[in-house]
Amino acid sequence: MSRPSINALTAPLVHSLVEDAGILRLGVERLDNGCLLVDAGINAPGSLEAGRRIAEICLGGLGSVSLSGNGPVAGWPLSVHVHTTDPVLACLGSQYAGWSLSHxxxxxxxxNALGSGPGRALSVKEPLFKELDYRDQADQACLVLEVDRFPPLPLCEKIARDCAVDLDALTLILTPTSSLAGTVQIVARVLEVAMHKAHELGFDLHAIRDGMGSAPLPPPAPDFLNAMGRTNDAILFAGLVQLFVSGEDAAAEKLATDLPSSASRDYGRPFGEVFKAYEYDFFKIDPMLFSPARVMVSALDSGNSFAAGALDTSLMATSFGIEP
Known part of the structure; x- marks a missing residue:
C-alpha cells in the first residue's frame, strides 16, 4: 500500500494558517532569501487556535487536534485531544522533535533548535526513518521550531538544502514554549510521547494500528523553564492515552505496564524540580519519564484491554501554580 506525502497533506493546512494569520494573531514574514516565517508567539501574540492548527501540521496532516472542556481531569477548563489513524507516521515520522539544528x-x-513536523521526512537526518522505511518526496517543506527568536538566514538555507526544496517552498513555524500557541502544540504531543516510549521499549511499531490521547492545557508561564515544566507535567501527571494494537495479549499487557510515566525512577516531582536536580542537564533525566500518566492498550485480536498508571492532579496543580 502506497504511503502518503505528509508534506503534501500539510500544504493546505499551512496555506490556511498563513491566510488566517490576522485572526490567529500570527506574524508572517517572507525573508530576503525566500523562506517564509510564521511567528506564533515571539513578536506576535499568537493564540490557542493557532497552536491547535500548528499541532495538526506537526502531525503531518494525518491527525486531528481539538480543544474542549471534557478531558481527563474533571473540572479542568480546557484539554487538548489528539487522534490519528496512523500514529507511527504521524507521531514518529512527523510530530517528534528529532531534527537537531544549530548555527x-x-x-x-x-x-539551537529541534525541528518537528513533516519537513523531517524530506531531510531524513535521523536513523529513525530507516526503521520507519519512509521518505517523503514533496517539493515543499514545513518545519516547526520551538524557539523564542528568529532563525539565522544561513540555517534556513541549510534546512532547504537538506529537504531538497527551493527556499520559497520552505515554511518555518516558530512557537515559543511560553506562548499560547506553543503551550497547545507541546501538550498535543501527549500521544507522540507514548509512541516514542513504545519505540524505546522495543514494542513492534507495525502492531500499533490507531491511537488517541488527551491532556489538560496548563496556563502558560512567562519564563521558559516554568513553561517547559508545566507543558511536560500536563502529560506526565494528567495525560491519558489509548493505543489499539494487534498481536498477543501478553505484549499488549506488558506495554501498558511499562508505558506510564510512573514507571520511571524520576517520577514523583514536578519536571522543573527534576530538571534542576540534574543541574539542567536533559541527558541525566531518565528518558523513560517522558510518557503519559495513564495508558490503556486495547488488543484487537482478543478484544481485551490493559490499563496502568494513574492521574496525579495534586502534582499537576503544584506544577500549574494553582493555589489550594
Missing part, C-alpha cells in the same frame, strides 16, 4: 556565527549567540 554559530563569530561574535553572535549560537542558535
Amino acid at each position: 554559530k556565527e563569530e561574535g553572535k549567540k549560537g542558535f
